[in-house]
Amino acid sequence: MTSALVVDGLLALLVLGLALRVTFARTDYGSAVGFMGYGLLLALVWVRLAAVDVALTEAAVGTGLTGFLLLGAAARLAPGESFDAPGAPGFGSRILVGLLCGVVAAGLGAVVLSLPDPAPTLAPLVAENLPPTEVANPITGVLMAHRAVDTLLETVVLIPALIGIWSLASDSGWGGRPGSLPLLRSSGPLTLLAQVLPPFGILVGIHLVWVGADEPGGKFQGAAVLAAMWVLVLVAGLRRPPAVIGQRLRLLVVLGPLVFLGIGIAGIWLARAFLAYPEGWAKPLILTIEAALTLSLALVLGMILAGPPAVDRSDPKVGP
């Protein structure tokens, strides 16, 4: 017990130390790199909190995909203003803000120390209502059956995000291919990696989705791995991102949420509630929704990473 506490303490110290490094790093790039290390350590904390599903999501989405965006932005943007830059708060106000933030943190800490005992929990309710869904992973049960409306909105929210990113295209770039990914066509090792890794990555991604019904894993984690493999191929220049004007791309992007919504609406007649599943059909329907969502999510996540459409001079059809 004590040795576990020592490990937990070291882990917490590392996370907090990296958070400080991320905040006070000299360069944007150093901050982004620190953030990725912080995210991976946070995933370990999630494992220690017995939330392996969350740990996988944190590592894949919170660290991998977010870190990719941050690194790309840090590399391309003009060097950010450091703490000494004009316009930054002066020394005195920084001390004041630091003290006030300390008060906020101390208040939250006091709340943590005075949490009610026994803790309020919905776990018994989930355990009781899990068998009808026929999935053994309680988190998948909650995501797909008990709180399905949250999950529906969550998958839908990614589409407005993608539309928002596309709408930031310049007039001349509209309808073209996304142009935010760095292209490193001449890099030999990267090309080799982009040829060798995707088959394994795709297998891992599909595995994560498939075992998600019974073990830790699920569509978001799997889709993030699939999107990462796709982006690896795009960055290596082996394939090019599809033009945003393509009808097939748009259909595939909305396919998952549409299937989810369709099955949910059919539930009004078949199971007497929106997003309810008819008895005995829960698991096949959940697997159908997850399969369709995985495809759409992987595509949406990949296209979000690829950024707004830009003028592509190497393509005569969409050139200026």
Place this chain on the structure above:
Amino acid sequence: MTGETLFGLSGAALVGIGLYGLICHPGALRKIVAFNLLGGGVFLLFGVIAKRGGGALAVAGKGADGDPVPQALVITGLVVAFAATAIAIVLLRGLGERRARASQKGDGSSIQPKRHSGGG
């Protein structure tokens, strides 16, 4: 002190650190990073509450020993946070490109926005 309490206090400290970076750092990208730090702290607090509420599923032989409802909500939150971060970064890059174009157009002194107008 248990591991959960320790991580709960870490989550509270992360919220403080993230808030400080969000307010004090002049760079917009650093503000986005700080906001993600803050979010990580909030999620961690939620995860500690989930861990404390667990136990019943482990007794029932379902494997997990955390309350799956907050955990599922954290997964939802992580994906939404990613979507928001992605939009913020694309906005930032668009702003950077526009500034660069404006400063290329001749003197640019009247077109180029002030460095800190609008904040982050």
